[in-house]
Amino acid sequence: MFLVVITVAALSFIVLPTRAGEVLVFAAASTTEALNEAAEAFARNGEGRVRGVFAGSSILAKQIENGAPADLYLSANPAWMDYLEARGHIVAATRRDLLANRLVVIVREDSASKFLDLNVDLIAALGEGRLALGDPDHVPAGIYARQALEAMGSWSELETRLVRATDVRIALHLVARGEAPLGIVYASDAKSIDGVRVVGEIATGLHAPIRYAIALVAGRNNKSARRFIEFLKTPEMEELFHRHGFGLP
Template sequence: MALSMIPKFARAALAGLVATAVLTAPAAARSEGIVVFAAASLRNALDDIAAAWQRESGTKAAVSYAGSNVLARQIEAGAPADVFLSADLDWMDYAASKGLIDPASRTNLLGNALVLIAPKDEGADIALVPGVDLAAALKGGRLAMAGVEAVPAGRYGKAALQRLGAWEGVKDRIAQAENVRAALLFVARGEAPLGIVYRTDAASDPSVRVVATFPADAHPPILYPAALTRTARPEARAFLAFLGSPQARQAFERHGFSFRGKPVSGS
């Protein structure tokens, strides 16, 4: 069912679109530092890291967050980003196919896990096994997810539901959000009884709880590639290297990401 039929969801989606529109005009921030386009699920960890980077280098890293699909399209449209961090390989592959990134700088930086959440103090734990009946668990409500056709978290979620044989039962009960943080918000506000988000998103909001973790083999590996854009300024290379520093690693792991290694040399 379209979000327009769910007033609260529609308002949240509209807010997401307004935030996305801001991405079209980051020129002022770029004049003072570098601009980083990052998947919405990275917000808490990357805010900490960008602040640490500014203290250490004296250079500002202005970060714009949205779904990886939105960010890739913004870069393609000419938005002046220096660094792109995607929540899946496909949208980084898309950027590479369009000549938008420096392929030599590309690396798989982080990993994550996919979880099913409910509002805090609500809902029973659910065993995510083949044949699970999520439709019954929704009790007439909706399953909050990021867009299932384009947003990485939504695509991972759809793949997992299909693998478990649960997709047909819930596909008409999905409340699709602009990005994974918007899906998290639907559940945090009690507007959806269940939602599918990353482990790190669930950890960022005490008003939700994890009722189950999806088996890792139920969906493609959740990887976060990072790369310099084709038009990146020299300072951006040092920032990308900083993402692989012990300090950044501690921040990522503190927020629940699994760290996969150092991106590029800072020289």
Template sequence: MKHVCRSLAGALRVVSLGLVLAGVSLTSIAYAQGKDVVVFAAASLKNALDDINAAWEKETGKKAVISYAASNALAKQIEAGAPADIFFSADLDWMDYLASKNLIQPQTRLNLLGNSIVLVAPKDSTVQVSVAQGFDLAAVLGQGRLAMGNVDAVPAGKYGKAALEKLGAWNGVKDKVAQAESVRAALLLVSRGEAPLGIVYRTDAASDPNVKIVGEFPQDSHPPIIYPVALLKASAKPDAQAFLTYMRSAKARPFFDKQGFTFINKPVSGS
């Protein structure tokens, strides 16, 4: 029995740490579970969703508790039983993952946004890069590191690696990559001057005045960047559907447009 208690305590500490790293505490989620809508959203959505949440609260008197982190981390937390009502992913893979586990309400799923990836540098950098087939990114980096989200799990990192492979630049930089736990963490490395270059979403570059875009990746160099959103199977809050409806409304669109997202708002076929 003591062994079981110790194991349970250890598991709870792991879940607690994961949720804190995702930007929301167990206490706030437990409180929200009985009152507010809980949204698990990709880190790159923070600026737009914070504004949308504020507008929704002003209009309705209700609010959402939003936890931001890499989509892979949030999906794994949902799989582990973390209480949430809505999942807003930065790629299709992690929404498909939860769908395969029967953890979303498929009829509510839609592809809401699109995005693009860019190469960023600190705002005072003089670097300019022509991102094209065969470009020598390694030479531009020199002894510096390339900040990216984890290339095996974080959507922005996966898109970035795919683009570099397609353009023939990956082998030259793969040993110079500083992998971060989310795209916003990668952005921060560049913003602080700890990395001379980074690959992030265009919307991330727009959110940080301490970086600037120095190169743009061709749209055909990587899979389409699509942000799906859905209600989770465990959610029974009427306000969750209301917030999802608000996010796809004409009232929310200007906040997404402001950050540079492409507004798709297309239900998934067959859902």
């Protein structure tokens, strides 16, 4: 029996032993609802059971590097896929760009903030509060957010006013709970829960393209995992991802 415990800062979860024929996907936190729905559709088609483990792409990459029993890795940033590929931890021939995304600025649903001109209003709208985002040192959403803020000339003023979350979903919930007045998250995250609304869209030209890559983990000879990658590329799944706020690469 293989048991892996993942603990990073306040994040703790257990990867339970996999069943025969089960596909274990280590996936970016921002894909939680969409990937779970895709897994249900895969099972309904008689293809087998898929189970997701969701966290920041960096956390999951490190766990795979340390031997966690993932069959597939779905990263929100090509850099972390590159990291594993360079170390021989994924099957490079199976690597695919699966999804695209956008960054948005969110507030709590009952906030008085209206749609913002991000070049003018972002710092003023923050007031005395802090800006919630994924930790820009390693979380993909935070890395993209930092690139955009640097391009807008706001980074130097905001760098010391951040709530650095270990994944983008934590940043989302900090805003939903009123613990931060503003957050920068993916467009798909903003659609995933009630209690927040979008007040600004960040131009895609201000940061590197947001691409989600998927690949088989090396040493995991799971035929169902290969089929799941192909299943995720079908028109039915493209429509599903679109409903959840994702685009195509």
